[in-house]
Amino acid sequence: MSHFSPAVTDYWRGRFGRGTVAHSDDNFQLAVHSGLDGDEDEQLMVLVTVGGKTSVILSPDLADRVRIIDGQVISESDFRSGLDGADMALHGADNLFYFTDDARDALIAEPPIGDIRRLTAADDAIFTAFESVASEQDLDNSQVELDHWAVFGSFDNGRLVAAASIYQWYEAPIMDLGVVTLPRFRGQGHAKRLVRTAFRYACAQGYEPQYRCQVSNEASSALAPAAGLTLFGTLDVIAD
Incomplete structure (x- = not known):
């Protein structure tokens, strides 16, 4: 269990x-x-x-x-x-993933991996360039924003190729996350490393990480367990 x-x-x-x-x-x-x-x-x-x-x-x-x-x-x-x-009608369920106690302990103990760093307002130019080559659908689905509570970027030869941002889930001690990788750099582990880096930071600040994605999004649903999270359940709301 x-x-x-x-x-x-x-x-x-x-x-x-x-x-x-x-x-x-x-x-x-x-x-x-x-x-x-x-x-x-x-x-x-x-x-x-x-x-x-x-x-x-x-x-x-x-x-x-x-x-x-x-x-x-x-x-x-x-x-x-x-x-x-x-x-x-209901909107369509989201999967909810969290770290188990053991998985969170392993995350916290893990050393940083990859060319990843925190992004700030000073990175507006490179973040804007990143957004300009990402698809509108990818940006809309991921909801990654430079002004979120904490933002991290993964780089390839100095170029920002993936980004993740975390933000508080309502007023709970929980941090939700969005992550997006440019298409040609997918399958190289950027998203997995970003998820773990962002969530390690959230844990260090006293928050519980939450990974949420549409049940129908198979790629995102597969990323969560690859990053060490476990399915908790699904959440649905009334359709607009």
Whole structure:
């Protein structure tokens, strides 16, 4: 069994335990929380852990649309049937990866590898040049930004060929990450080394690393375990 940091497990337990828990058993939990009404992206969230438990939290308005009634016994199939009946779609799940306790210890003890360094505002020119040759789709998918909490670049003969940035996940002690490599330099280990370097830095600052990508993104989903992370589960939200 994988052992993840309490920073991870406590965060998700708290995230989905807010409001009124309408149903909870070993396999399915559903909570209704009025505090979600002001945030469109989070009015409905679904977390499925690798252990097989599905947790749902949604706003009262959406609970009414899905026909969740106080005191009603509800199963996951009831919930998903309610979504279909209300013509409500989910965005498409993200994989959530974290380091296990042992893997994090190994990461922290590992010496730096590769031609990688921290990027700052002084690197604006080389970062702009890097962006100019990366595809718009790659940049949009990765969400790597020079003004994020910490940014790292991997170089090949002095040229920036891959970049990763980390930023705080809401107000949790967790750092999310984006990474992008120029196409002709893929398959050379740049992204893997960047992920480990950025996350080693996050650990040193007291944060828990989080790697998140669309389930449908096979390359990104393969990079996470290659970089030493373990799948925790999937997260989905209501579609726009």
